Amino acid sequence: MDAIVVVGASLAGVHAAAALRRDGFVGSITVVDAQAHRPYDRPPLSKELLTGRFGPDDIGLRSAVDLDVTWRLGSAAVGLELNSSGADGAALGGRLLLDDGELAFDGLVIACGASARTLPDAGGPDAGGPDGVGVLRTLDDALALRSALDDGLSSVVVVGAGFIGLEVAASCRQRDVAVTLVEPMAAPLGRILGDDVGLALAGVHRRHGVDVRLGVGVQRVTAAAGDGSGCDVHLDDGSVVTAQRVVVGIGVVPNTDWLQGSGLTIDNGVVCDETLWAAPGVVAAGDLARWPSARFGSMLRVEHWDHAVASGEAAARRLLAGADAPAFDPVPWFWSDQYDTKVQLVGMAGADADAEVVSGSLDDDRFAVVYGRNGRLTGVLGVNRPRHVALMRARVEQGISFDDAVTAARDL
Amino acid sequence: MQVIVDFDVCESNAVCMAIAPEVFEVRDDDFLYVLVENPSEDLRDKVEEAVRRCPKQAIRLEG
Ligand SMILES: Cc1cc2nc3c(=O)[nH]c(=O)nc-3n(C[C@H](O)[C@H](O)[C@H](O)COP(=O)(O)OP(=O)(O)OC[C@H]3O[C@@H](n4cnc5c(N)ncnc54)[C@H](O)[C@@H]3O)c2cc1C
Numbered sequence: 517m518d519a520i521v522v523v524g525a526s527l528a529g530v531h532a533a534a535a536l537r538r539d540g541f542v543g544s545i546t547v548v549d550a551q552a553h554r555p556y557d558r559p560p561l562s563k564e565l566l567t568g569r570f571g572p573d574d575i576g577l578r579s580a581v582d583l584d585v586t587w588r589l590g591s592a593a594v595g596l597e598l599n600s601s602g603a604d605g606a607a608l609g610g611r612l613l614l615d616d617g618e619l620a621f622d623g624l625v626i627a628c629g630a631s632a633r634t635l636p637d638a639g640g641p642d643a644g645g646p647d648g649v650g651v652l653r654t655l656d657d658a659l660a661l662r663s664a665l666d667d668g669l670s671s672v673v674v675v676g677a678g679f680i681g682l683e684v685a686a687s688c689r690q691r692d693v694a695v696t697l698v699e700p701m702a703a704p705l706g707r708i709l710g711d712d713v714g715l716a717l718a719g720v721h722r723r724h725g726v727d728v729r730l731g732v733g734v735q736r737v738t739a740a741a742g743d744g745s746g747c748d749v750h751l752d753d754g755s756v757v758t759a760q761r762v763v764v765g766i767g768v769v770p771n772t773d774w775l776q777g778s779g780l781t782i783d784n785g786v787v788c789d790e791t792l793w794a795a796p797g798v799v800a801a802g803d804l805a806r807w808p809s810a811r812f813g814s815m816l817r818v819e820h821w822d823h824a825v826a827s828g829e830a831a832a833r834r835l836l837a838g839a840d841a842p843a844f845d846p847v848p849w850f851w852s853d854q855y856d857t858k859v860q861l862v863g864m865a866g867a868d869a870d871a872e873v874v875s876g877s878l879d880d881d882r883f884a885v886v887y888g889r890n891g892r893l894t895g896v897l898g899v900n901r902p903r904h905v906a907l908m909r910a911r912v913e914q915g916i917s918f919d920d921a922v923t924a925a926r927d928l
Numbered sequence: 929m930q931v932i933v934d935f936d937v938c939e940s941n942a943v944c945m946a947i948a949p950e951v952f953e954v955r956d957d958d959f960l961y962v963l964v965e966n967p968s969e970d971l972r973d974k975v976e977e978a979v980r981r982c983p984k985q986a987i988r989l990e991g
């Protein structure tokens with residue numbers, strides 16, 4: 517293999533490129549990204565960048581510094597032509613079509629992530645909605661909200677109490693903005709952590725002065741009635757909340773449009789085998805990779821920072837190692853910071869999992885919960901309990917019994 | 929090899945501890961303690977992994 521192209525100069529792509537070099541690949545590596553920014557880290561976008569603790573220069577990806585690759589920033593991938601492989605399937609590679617040229621490759625890492633979903637009817641100016649409606653996925657999104665905050669933004673409606681929505685709500689409260697948080701489900705993160713834990717987190721936000729509205733959806737967003745600027749958010753219980761800005765955090769969609777017709781299987785992401793191999797010479801990593809996990813017995817697509825690093829490295833190794841590469845089947849891990857609250861989950865929880873509080877109580881701002889299924893430990897949640905999460909991580913990997921896990925976690 | 933943690937940036941989320949408990953420990957006071965500042969060479973792979981996986985990019989290695 518002489519020429520490897522990486523699509524996406526973000527977390528998964530950069531760590532894939534770094535792993536290729538670490539593992540001794542001496543051929544050419546070209547990293548392509550539609551955005552012109554130097555690689556940056558996304559988690560601070562909803563946290564330190566909004567609170568003002570960090571500026572744009574503080575969030576560069578350190579692993580991209582001094583990386584021996586050719587950067588092609590500001591070029592979008594628009595199509596993919598794979599070489600038809602011979603009868604033995606040996607011919608690898610193809611051509612990546614860009615909006616300003618093309619690149620031939622022997623190996624391709626697809627790591628172009630996901631984009632924020634918008635409200636179907638009022639997603640913002642380009643979807644026919646009013647000014648002031650935005651999402652939070654890119655540095656430009658974050659800088660727009662940051663400058664509104666710096667200019668004295670006084671009110672915001674956050675649509676969707678997922679991680680991004682909860683973090684935006686927290687960062688805005690830390691800057692004294694009036695925040696209304698609207699979530700159609702009965703609890704924030706209910707599907708991921710269960711309603712009890714979700715309601716506990718809703719309590720944290722209420723204690724910090726957020727107007728949390730659960731079980732109510734958004735019907736439409738219009739320009740504010742009357743003379744003022746801003747938006748009216750019409751909820752499906754008939755009420756209307758007026759705010760200067762609306763931040764929509766209702767999930768993401770994988771950036772796979774440009775791969776339609778390429779021959780890759782696209783189904784809620786780029787579908788790969790258990791080694792992240794998508795087609796001869798093509799691997800995928802990060803938010804858009806979907807692969808079969810033996811550990812969890814299902815196809816997974818994971819949208820966490822640690823997964824982007826780990827899958828980027830594994831996908832790179834798969835390209836170099838060939839079919840002997842081990843299956844990619846780690847235990848996922850994520851964190852989220854809201855006010856002084858550090859939420860961490862290792863493994864999987866889920867709304868219908870067995871759950872046991874093993875430290876503190878759900879009314880405190882410090883507790884740990886052990887999750888299980890069919891008598892096995894599947895995940896551990898810590899709210900301001902980093903030691904529990906770190907020490908239980910290996911046990912989640914081992915898949916010990918739920919009862920043993922509860923005992924072990926209580927003893928920590 | 930010397931381990932240097934930027935404690936202004938570290939958030940005590942204990943990722944490093946899960947990877948290299950010989951070197952990093954987050955205690956019940958929620959602070960990170962570096963147990964060995966100059967770990968032996970056989971720990972290099974683990975410590976380098978901790979550097980890459982620290983979500984705050986707070987760990988540096990010298991030497
Ligand atoms: C605001 C925010 C906060 C977050 N906070 C946390 C957190 O606290 N904890 C946590 O675990 N995770 C967090 N995450 C998730 C984490 O950042 C993502 O999982 C991670 O960024 C995924 O990396 P990726 O490289 O797969 O994709 P991305 O980071 O989405 O990068 C994809 C790159 O591909 C480029 N691209 C897209 N399409 C094309 C194309 N056609 N051609 C060329 N380039 C293209 C994009 O410009 C982008 O640079 C957060 C995410 C966001 C947005």
Ligand code: SF4
Pocket residue numbers: 933937938939940941942943944945952954960981982983984985986987
């Ligand atoms: S992984 Fe990084 S942020 Fe977390 S405790 Fe270790 S040094 Fe601190």
